[in-house]
Amino acid sequence: MKKITLGVSLALISFVARTQNVMTPELLWKLGRVSPETVSPEGNLIYRVTYYDMDANKGESNLYSVPIHGGTETQLTKTTGTEYNVVSAPNGKMGFLYNGDYWEANWDGTSAKQITKTGDFTNWKFSPDGRYVMYTKDVKVAYTWQDRHPDLPKADAHLADDLMYRHWDTWEDGNYSHLFVASYYDGVLTDDRDIMQGEPFDCPLAPDGGPEDFVWAGNGEGVFYSCKKLSGKQDAISTNTNIYYYSIGTGKTQNMTTDLRGYDLQPQVSPKGIYLAWLNMAREGFEADRQTLMISDPFTGKRWNITKDWDETVESFRWSDDGKKIYFIANARGTMQLFEITLNDDLSQVSQSDIRQITQGMFDVDGIVDQAGTEMICTKMDMNHASEIVRVDLQSRVVFTVTTVNANAYAGIKLCRIDEVWVNTTDNKKMLTWVIYPPDFDPNKKYPALLYCQGGPQGHLSQFYSFRWNFQLMAANGYIVIAPCRRGVTGFGQPWQEEISTDWGGQAIRDYLSAVDSISKWKVVDKNRIGCVGASYGGYSAYMLEGLGNGRFKTFIAHCGTFNLESWYNTTEEIWFSNWDMGGPWWNDPKPKSYTESNPLSYVNNWKTPMMIIEGELDYRVPYTQGLEAFQILQLKGIKSRLLVIHDQGHWILKPQDGLLWQREFYRWLKETL
Numbered sequence: 001m002k003k004i005t006l007g008v009s010l011a012l013i014s015f016v017a018r019t020q021n022v023m024t025p026e027l028l029w030k031l032g033r034v035s036p037e038t039v040s041p042e043g044n045l046i047y048r049v050t051y052y053d054m055d056a057n058k059g060e061s062n063l064y065s066v067p068i069h070g071g072t073e074t075q076l077t078k079t080t081g082t083e084y085n086v087v088s089a090p091n092g093k094m095g096f097l098y099n100g101d102y103w104e105a106n107w108d109g110t111s112a113k114q115i116t117k118t119g120d121f122t123n124w125k126f127s128p129d130g131r132y133v134m135y136t137k138d139v140k141v142a143y144t145w146q147d148r149h150p151d152l153p154k155a156d157a158h159l160a161d162d163l164m165y166r167h168w169d170t171w172e173d174g175n176y177s178h179l180f181v182a183s184y185y186d187g188v189l190t191d192d193r194d195i196m197q198g199e200p201f202d203c204p205l206a207p208d209g210g211p212e213d214f215v216w217a218g219n220g221e222g223v224f225y226s227c228k229k230l231s232g233k234q235d236a237i238s239t240n241t242n243i244y245y246y247s248i249g250t251g252k253t254q255n256m257t258t259d260l261r262g263y264d265l266q267p268q269v270s271p272k273g274i275y276l277a278w279l280n281m282a283r284e285g286f287e288a289d290r291q292t293l294m295i296s297d298p299f300t301g302k303r304w305n306i307t308k309d310w311d312e313t314v315e316s317f318r319w320s321d322d323g324k325k326i327y328f329i330a331n332a333r334g335t336m337q338l339f340e341i342t343l344n345d346d347l348s349q350v351s352q353s354d355i356r357q358i359t360q361g362m363f364d365v366d367g368i369v370d371q372a373g374t375e376m377i378c379t380k381m382d383m384n385h386a387s388e389i390v391r392v393d394l395q396s397r398v399v400f401t402v403t404t405v406n407a408n409a410y411a412g413i414k415l416c417r418i419d420e421v422w423v424n425t426t427d428n429k430k431m432l433t434w435v436i437y438p439p440d441f442d443p444n445k446k447y448p449a450l451l452y453c454q455g456g457p458q459g460h461l462s463q464f465y466s467f468r469w470n471f472q473l474m475a476a477n478g479y480i481v482i483a484p485c486r487r488g489v490t491g492f493g494q495p496w497q498e499e500i501s502t503d504w505g506g507q508a509i510r511d512y513l514s515a516v517d518s519i520s521k522w523k524v525v526d527k528n529r530i531g532c533v534g535a536s537y538g539g540y541s542a543y544m545l546e547g548l549g550n551g552r553f554k555t556f557i558a559h560c561g562t563f564n565l566e567s568w569y570n571t572t573e574e575i576w577f578s579n580w581d582m583g584g585p586w587w588n589d590p591k592p593k594s595y596t597e598s599n600p601l602s603y604v605n606n607w608k609t610p611m612m613i614i615e616g617e618l619d620y621r622v623p624y625t626q627g628l629e630a631f632q633i634l635q636l637k638g639i640k641s642r643l644l645v646i647h648d649q650g651h652w653i654l655k656p657q658d659g660l661l662w663q664r665e666f667y668r669w670l671k672e673t674l
Helices: 008-018 025-030 232-237 407-411 471-476 494-498 507-519 537-548 565-571 575-582 600-606 625-636 656-673
Strands: 033-039 044-053 058-067 083-088 094-098 101-105 123-126 132-140 175-185 188-194 214-216 222-227 242-247 253-255 264-269 276-281 291-296 303-305 314-319 325-331 336-342 355-357 364-372 375-382 385-393 399-401 418-424 430-436 447-453 480-484 525-535 555-559 611-616 641-646
Touching: 025 044, 025 656, 033 058, 033 083, 033 364, 033 375, 033 385, 044 083, 058 083, 083 123, 094 123, 123 214, 132 214, 175 222, 214 264, 222 264, 232 575, 242 264, 264 314, 276 314, 291 314, 314 364, 325 364, 364 385, 418 507, 430 471, 430 507, 447 471, 447 507, 447 537, 471 480, 480 507, 507 537, 525 537, 525 656, 537 555, 537 600, 555 656, 565 575, 565 600, 565 625, 600 625, 611 625, 611 656, 625 641, 641 656
Parallel strands: 336 364, 447 480, 447 525, 525 555, 555 611, 611 641
Antiparallel strands: 033 044, 044 058, 083 094, 094 101, 123 132, 132 175, 175 188, 214 222, 222 242, 242 253, 264 276, 276 291, 291 303, 314 325, 325 336, 336 355, 364 375, 375 385, 385 399, 418 430, 430 480
């Protein structure tokens, strides 16, 4: 293994790993988190590594470089803060963003120079000919109560006249992320213009969009971008996101997908600038619809859906360098893999037979970085290893390691055995269930088990490596983890995924019970010590299984789960989601069955098992009051229960000390009750 010089953080990881032999919460938070950036003109991979400082309660990121075919890793930046968004500048230098400004340096990190001094850039892309740059930054668009009452600077309030007054973890404050274009020459920006001036909309898309939401047209004379140009109640009930084209010459904007009513995302232009590709969901309001790959000729208006006959979702994609293929990532029966689709000269003739799976194995290819000749640079993870960067030979399909940031840490601990188990469901279907064993697994012993309930409710349960819901850490605490790919999980065809809509408490819950009933018969599982844990829909599942489990479980942990579907509908922000998955509002006549048959509140008379509830106070998707309702009922019924509310976190727990607190209390509860 090559020597990696990453300073004190890696040395500390190596020391900690040598002094223990299983994963712990403390070691998990010391791992480096790898984020790819680009491939340099010299063929070096540029990537970012973030380490978390528990005392400072924040992360520190720096840029690194390594030859993609092997060699010595080099740290390029050492300044406090985060350098990111690496691009190739028109003058051949390495451009990047740091502290909201654009900087340039040599590709070895030397001679770094600050180019702009505004401190408010969030994304940055040069046009193909280097004459223009586009960037994003927040601008004040909407009039707020602070503008109306400037004499009340100490007042602290929110004021709303319409819906979408808050989203995910942020209240609406009149500021929106806008896309700008400017002429660029020798480090000087001129003629900068806000191409969304006055519009109360975001690009990138809120809350988690990024640079994939906008791209230069092939000739550099315009910009394609994805945006949801809806406000108020329409914004709250619709997923209608469109692809727009802005012409620099005319200053006009054109909607390229007016007739498409669902999500339209991630526009990408073919290498010769002839075609535009993007991801599309057909049905408005269904955020988990099958995502297909669309191609159009922007000049003629012709359009082709090239994966319309393929019964899986395209997660992300990239044109090949020659424009003859598109590489993409999709779920393949419990794993995420790299695929390619060959494009015929007649795009109307592209079919499922033109799709080829390139990678195969018990791992996730979770990101495409860049093409380097006959190889694709990607990111890869599995349940035993955090994401690292690899190169995939597109012909032989062999996967080669490029970065080994956390190799020392994993070399010092014992890894988990992971089995792929197929369980019979109550409706006579086969369901993949991942089983993860403790590192020192002894087939002659009995172990307590944890049923892991996936969130979503639609989404993939694959070989992912989470820094919170970490299977390796669960197993290292002595539990056999049971993780079923129940109804709603992607990778097993669209019908399997869609069966959970309007039936949250039906077949998906029976799938969980099928997995537990089957695996609890194993001689290594102590069926008297089975716990149930999950977040979001997984937290909802814990509430439902407490009511319907008939004593199968000894303890529960519910994180940010929906408990009372009626009050949740009244307070969640993305109404399109609750409308689709619940079957409409609870006051409809007739009342949708979701609010009775699938409502955990309806089954609290059966509750008798200890339960821990965890909430983020800034969670606006599943407001934390859902957990307060459940905890109050548990307490009044005299059931052992615990409530953890983290004040400055939302649906995710992102800050280091909050995350470590979460994990320590998670395992303390399990030790007490399981």
